Amino acid sequence: MNPTARPAAAPRILLVEDDEVIREATRMALERYGFPVETAGDGLEGLERFHADPPDILLLDVMLPLLDGVGLCRRIREESQLPILMMSARTDPIDVISGLEAGADDYITKPFESAVLVARIRTVLRRTGLALQPAAEAPAVDQRSVREIDGLELDTGAMEVRVAGRQVPLTPTELRLLLEFTAAPGVVLERQTLLERVWDYSWGADSRVVDVHVQRLRAKIGANRIETIRGFGYKLRRAG
Known part of the structure; x- marks a missing residue:
């Protein structure tokens, strides 16, 4: 360096x-x-x-x-x-x-x-x-400009989040986290995977960073939307 x-x-x-x-x-x-x-x-x-x-x-x-x-x-x-x-x-x-x-x-x-x-x-x-410029980094699994799951809307172009029509302010890190969850609803994402994708950590890091940010995200978009899979990680619940 x-x-x-x-x-x-x-x-x-x-x-x-x-x-x-x-x-x-x-x-x-x-x-x-x-x-x-x-x-x-x-x-x-x-x-x-x-x-x-x-x-x-x-x-x-x-x-x-x-x-x-x-x-x-x-x-x-x-x-x-x-x-x-x-x-x-x-x-x-x-x-x-x-x-x-x-x-x-x-x-x-x-x-x-x-x-x-x-x-x-x-x-x-x-x-x-990257959180403020999602177009170049949007996950290949979902290229839609608006992702909507059971009343949760994420506009990946404007980087705006709405829950039941109400805009919810998120930090850039929380937005990156939500991008990962909405790109693969119902899929379990391990803590290490989230550390690599959201925090850009390719080495072993403190998983408490993930846990606390998930808690903060839950408080803003709804506690029941993100499910904890013990021993593995988290997943975003599918609609219905």
Whole structure:
């Protein structure tokens, strides 16, 4: 990986981290890879900077003063679907799940190598771009512009979701997940398959990311639409 290679369109990052040493080291590392970076030292400052000039992606520490990372993530999710990558020095499942349930797209555990962080950022950005441009990536099994299953409508051209005629806002990651389910209703999709297709992870990753996003998707489109197949994964129920 070439640290001097500038990402296409130079996506802007808002880094919210209270530890000054980690914040500056991370900022310098990201800028070496060509990312413009704005920083904030606490949750309230992060929220102010977000409102003043929304970034392309938010890199957010879990443990923050004034307003913690989970609270900040939740506040931003109330008004924006921009990609959010959580950082945490703690691997406690409660911390991980809390961040994901608040609306984060993914998380990374500190300490991390800068190359690993950049790879995760690029993966999230690539995933978001694909979710917003489905025409080039629509699964071959279903090329219709509108997929309709028992009152659930997914317009793959406009990237809009409606349930019983009511539009439902989804994050790009949730849209990618729903694209996979609606492309093959009734077919069981394993967690590893979803990690590869939705999160672009070809290696073993934390399946809790899948589980929490499925829970979030269920809360938005209807809890009974996605069935858990114990020991395997999930499937979208067929109409009727």
